Amino acid sequence: MKDDFCKKAIILIDEKGLKRKDIAEELGISAAYLSDILLGKRMAKRYRHKIAKILGFEYEDLRLIG
Template sequence: MNFELQVKSELIKQKKTLTDLANEMGVSVAYVSDIVKGNRKAEHYRNKICKILKIKNKRG
């Protein structure tokens, strides 16, 4: 499963939105969306997303 699908699936399971995730991270929704879609490298924030959602950080 790619990162975007993994994140979206986990957000649904946890009844969270991308806005909730962005607020927890202290960044904009657009920035989180770019990271999730793979448009930005931002490895630090990618790791933070994984930690918040309790998912594994897999590339691809």
């Protein structure tokens, strides 16, 4: 179940030409776990703020929309 965070993160990763492996490495998690987060299979509240910061948007902004 993808939410607004997942959709925006995937779009920004593609637009910026970033590799999920590199983002996962920076976060200290596996690429598989990052993929699960982006697919909406895991909430990973602890990492969503960090992912948003890496991609240059505020996680709180998306929570207020929903």
